[in-house]
Amino acid sequence: MLRFCGFDLELWVEEVLDDRDGPAVCSGRDLTGRPWIIARVDDDPAHLAWLCAEVSERALRAVLDGRASAFDAVRHSATGTAELVTVDHGRAVPDLCLLGAQVDEHLPTNEGSRLVALAA
Numbered sequence: 001m002l003r004f005c006g007f008d009l010e011l012w013v014e015e016v017l018d019d020r021d022g023p024a025v026c027s028g029r030d031l032t033g034r035p036w037i038i039a040r041v042d043d044d045p046a047h048l049a050w051l052c053a054e055v056s057e058r059a060l061r062a063v064l065d066g067r068a069s070a071f072d073a074v075r076h077s078a079t080g081t082a083e084l085v086t087v088d089h090g091r092a093v094p095d096l097c098l099l100g101a102q103v104d105e106h107l108p109t110n111e112g113s114r115l116v117a118l119a120a
Contacts, residue, residue, distance in 0.1 A: 009030075009052060009083055009085060009095065010030065010031055011028040011029065011030055011036055011038060011052065012028055012029050012030075013026045013027075013028045013038065014026070014027050014028055014029060015027045015064070017063065017064070017070060018070075024039065024040045024043075025037070025038070025039045025040070025070045026038045026039075027060055027063070027064065030054070034054055034078070035054070035055050035056070035057055035059075035060040036052055036053060036054050036055065037052070037053050037055050037060070037063065037070050037073050037074050037077075038050055038051075038052050039051045039052075039070055039074065041084075042086075046088070046089050047086065047087075047088050047089070048086065048087040049084060049085065049086045049087075050084075050085045050086075051074060051082050051083070051084055051085075051098075051103065052082065052083045052085060053073065053074040053077035053078075053079075053081070053082035053083070054077055054078045054079050055073045055074075055077055055078055056078050059073045059076070059077075059078070060073070071103075074100070074103055075100045075101070075103050075104075076100055077100060080099060080100055081097050081098060081099055081100065082097075082098050082100065082103055083095045083096070083097060083098075084096040084097075084098055
């Protein structure tokens, strides 16, 4: 389970989709069983960040089957939004709710972002 330092978002990882340098992109479920894509977008030990988006079962299956990228699933989430969860210097930062169109402007442009790499 990912509990993100006590915030309301609790997700259970089901499958690791990209495990280079540790789990970087995963599929998971929330408390009600709804599917999510979870992507580590910053792995700097001083500033950890994950982008989490609720997706439809159909979108999750498309990602798992390789017919869609995790990036596309997050940008076109079931709710039209994604949660940016951040831990800065060991302290939880309140989640930031992003509209799908805002997702790429909050992703690192360096090669450390697995979600950006999966968009290619």
